[in-house]
Every structure is written in structure tokens, then in C-alpha cells.
Amino acid sequence: MKAHRIDGKAISDQIKAEAxxxxxxxxxxxxxPCLAVILVGEDPASKVYVNNKxxxxxxxxxxxxxxxxxxxxxxxxxxxxVAQLNADEGVHGILVxxxxxxxxxxxxxxxxxxxxxxxxxxxxxxxxxxxxxxxxFVPCTPAGVMELITRSGYAVEGxxxxxxxxxxxxxxxxxMLLLQANGxxxxxxxxxxxxxxxxxxADILVSAAGRVHMVTADMVKPGAVVIxxxxxxxxxxxxxGDVDFDAVCEVAGAVSPVPGGVGLMTVAMLMKNxxxxxxxxxxx
Ligand code: NDP
Numbered sequence: 001m002k003a004h005r006i007d008g009k010a011i012s013d014q015i016k017a018e019a020x021x022x023x024x025x026x027x028x029x030x031x032x033p034c035l036a037v038i039l040v041g042e043d044p045a046s047k048v049y050v051n052n053k054x055x056x057x058x059x060x061x062x063x064x065x066x067x068x069x070x071x072x073x074x075x076x077x078x079x080x081x082v083a084q085l086n087a088d089e090g091v092h093g094i095l096v097x098x099x100x101x102x103x104x105x106x107x108x109x110x111x112x113x114x115x116x117x118x119x120x121x122x123x124x125x126x127x128x129x130x131x132x133x134x135x136x137f138v139p140c141t142p143a144g145v146m147e148l149i150t151r152s153g154y155a156v157e158g159x160x161x162x163x164x165x166x167x168x169x170x171x172x173x174x175x176m177l178l179l180q181a182n183g184x185x186x187x188x189x190x191x192x193x194x195x196x197x198x199x200x201x202a203d204i205l206v207s208a209a210g211r212v213h214m215v216t217a218d219m220v221k222p223g224a225v226v227i228x229x230x231x232x233x234x235x236x237x238x239x240x241g242d243v244d245f246d247a248v249c250e251v252a253g254a255v256s257p258v259p260g261g262v263g264l265m266t267v268a269m270l271m272k273n274x275x276x277x278x279x280x281x282x283x284x
Contacts, residue, residue, distance in 0.1 A: 004152070004254040006227070008261040011151045012144075012268035016060050019271040023061035026278055033278035034063040035093040035119065035270075036085045040078060040104070041071035046097045053095070056267045062274050065091065075104045079112050086114040092278040093119035095270070116280055119273040122169060130173065133180050136280075137273045142173040144265025145206055145227050146181065148256055154204070154225050156181035162199050164188045164215070164242070165208030170229060174206055195219070207242035215243040223253040229262045 023033055035057055039050050050066065057064035067081060078096070085091050094117045100106050110118075115125040121137040129136045149156060161183035165171030175187045183204065188195055199205055199219040207215045208229035220226060230242030241258030249255055256262060 003226075003249040003252040005249070006148055006152050006225075006254050006256040006261060008148060008256060008264040011148060012264035014151070015147060015265070015268040016056060016271055019062075019268070019275050020060045022275045022279075026275070026282075027061065029282075031278055031282055032063050032090075033061070033093075033274050034065065034091050035095060035274045036065045036067065036088075036091045038067045038069065038078070038081060038094070038096045040069045040073055040097075041101050043099070046099075050097050052267055053270060056271055057274070060271045060274075062271065071101050073101075075108070078104065078109060082109065082112045086112075086117060089281075091117065092281055093117055093274040095120055117277055119270060119277055121273065127168075127173075131176060137276060138269060139169065139173040139177075140269040140273065141170055141229065141262060141266045142177050143269045143272075144262055145174050145229065146177050147269070148227060148262065148265055149204065149225060150181075152225075152254060154254065156183040156204065159183050159203040160201055161185045161204040161206070162188060162202035163206045163208065164195070164199070165206075165210075165229070167208070170208045174208060174229070178204070178206075209242050211242055212240060213242070213244040215248060217244065217247040217251045220248050220251045222251055224251075226252045226255045227262065228256050228258050230258065231263060 026033055037050055054064045085094050094113050096109055110122045113123055115123045118126050121139040126137050130139055156178055161178040163171055163175045166187050166189045175185045179185045186198055196219045200221050202224055204225045206227045210230050212232045212234055226243055226248055228241035228243040232240050234240045239259055
């Protein structure tokens with residue numbers, strides 16, 4: 001069997017086009033959606049992510065403001081900047097690129113962001129709302145996973161879903177969204193026994209472990225939908241996911257590639273959240 005290659009580029013372009021249309025509507029009302037992005041330090045991967053977000057903002061019609069702080073910035077200085085952006089009515093979304101340098105407490109920084117501007121959906125208030133299935137921001141990567149599945153024409157309801165990974169920002173919210181879509185969900189982690197056996201039962205298998213080529217063909221049920229969230233470097237330094245893509249394509253029904261899959265969706269969903277933020281702050 002040769003699996004369908006899920007097209008993250010096409011689906012993320014579609015979502016960005018929808019966000020662009022919404023941005024134009026807001027602009028006609030005199031509202032210019034604006035995202036403030038804060039980067040602390042020189043992490044090369046973070047720089048790439050921030051740049052991708054900036055480019056997406058330009059494409060969609062969202063104003064982006066960048067704040068680059070040196071790695072040795074005091075946490076207080078970052079908190080002061082967040083407070084200033086919270087108070088700025090021209091800024092609708094605030095994103096602090098993670099990870100932060102080790103001397104900073106990420107939880108404190110996330111807590112400092114006004115939940116109305118928390119477009120990453122990391123603030124406990126928004127995590128709680130998302131958990132309850134209430135309107136507001138969507139966690140970007142998890143929501144991107146759901147869009148990849150549903151816009152590719154695969155239903156979740158009644159399906160057996162397995163998620164590898166249980167982090168607060170990725171694995172857990174993916175499992176929660178699959179559950180909200182009426183999937184029957186199992187969450188696996190580093191202490192899970194018989195991982196391959198559990199994965200083999202999945203109609204929908206999502207890997208968010210961050211382990212190069214951990215998901216091999218013998219872990220995949222014939223015809224399954226496999227979504228690869230992992231962003232890793234292989235032994236040659238090449239970007240790759242958690243899934244042994246070529247081999248898994250021989251078994252699965254559909255597979256999302258890395259690059260070209262979930263990563264693009266994360267940025268697209270961020271654009272969607274920026275529009276939601278601008279609307280919420282303007283009583284819409
Ligand atoms: P974490 O390191 O926080 O979590 C990894 C999870 O995978 C943990 O729950 C861990 O289990 C589990 N795990 C690790 N190894 C194994 C194993 N051998 N078997 C079973 N479970 C395992 O990472 P994140 O959740 O933040 O990110 C996961 C991956 O997704 C990374 O590659 C990251 O780069 C990528 N990512 C991609 C994004 C995108 O836009 N595409 C966005 C965000 C992240 P335990 O809890 O027991 O330690």
C-alpha cells in the first residue's frame with residue numbers, strides 16, 4: 001500500500017487564506033490585528049520559528065512587532081515588557097517564544113500574559129477553557145493536528161486514537177481534542193509498556209515524542225492515519241519527524257510528512273488565534 005501524503009502546505013495555506021479574509025474584514029472596520037513576538041536569546045531554531053511567524057503575519061495581513069532581548073536579560077525586564085504589551089490597545093496577541101534561558105521561569109512569564117492576548121493558548125485560563133471545549137483560543141499545534149486530519153477527509157468519531165507523548169502543550173491537548181471529537185483515546189509515554197502493540201490498534205496514530213524515526217512500520221495498523229508532530233534532526237543533521245516515513249507509507253492509509261506537515265499548521269493556527277484575539281478585544 002502507498003499511503004496518502006497529507007499536504008500540510010495546502011491545508012495551512014487554506015487556513016491562512018481564511019485568516020486573511022477575516023483580517024481584511026477587521027481592517028475595513030479600522031482594526032489592524034497586531035501580534036507582538038518576544039524572543040530572548042540567540043537560539044537558532046527559535047529564530048527560524050519567529051521568522052516564520054513574522055512572514056505568515058505579513059502574508060495574512062497581521063501587523064507583527066518583534067522584540068529581541070539578549071540572553072542575559074533579567075526576568076523582571078521581560079515581565080515589564082509583557083505588562084507594557086498587555087496594556088497596549090494596539091497589540092492583540094503576545095507570543096513569548098519558548099524555550100526561555102534557564103534563569104527564567106517560563107510558568108511565571110506565561111502567567112503574566114493577559115489571557116485575552118495569549119495567542120499560544122498556554123495560559124492556564126485558556127488551557128482550562130480549551131479543556132472545557134469552550135470558545136476562545138485553540139492550542140496551535142494540537143488544533144493543527146485536528147485540522148490536518150479532518151480537512152484531509154478523515155473522521156475521528158468512534159475511531160481508536162493513540163497519542164505518543166503527554167506534554168502539557170502538545171501531547172495532552174492533542175489527546176483532549178481527539179476525545180472532544182469523539183475518538184477513543186489512549187495516551188502513551190516513556191513509561192508505557194508494549195508501546196508497539198498499543199500503536200498497532202490505532203486507526204489514528206499521533207506521535208509527539210521527539211524521537212527520530214521511533215514509529216516504525218510494524219507499529220502501524222494497515223490503513224491507519226499517522227500524524228507526525230516530532231521535529232528532530234537525523235544523524236546527518238536533516239530535519240525529520242518521529243515517523244519512519246517511507247516504511248510507514250507502505251502500511252498506513254495516510255501520513256503527514258516532516259517537514260511539510262504539522263509545523264506549517266502550527267503557524268497557520270497561530271494566525272487564526274491572532275484574528276480571534278483582535279475580534280475578542282473589539283467585542284466580536
Ligand atoms: P516533550 O519532550 O515535552 O515531551 C515528549 C513526550 O514524549 C513525553 O511525554 C515523553 O514521555 C514522550 N516520550 C519520549 N520518548 C518516548 C518513548 N521512547 N516512548 C514513548 N513516549 C516517549 O516534547 P514536546 O511535547 O514539547 O514536543 C514533542 C515533539 O514535538 C518534539 O519533537 C517537538 O520538537 C515537536 N513539536 C513540534 C511542533 C510543531 O509545530 N510541529 C510544536 C511543538 C513541538 P514522558 O512524559 O514519560 O517523559
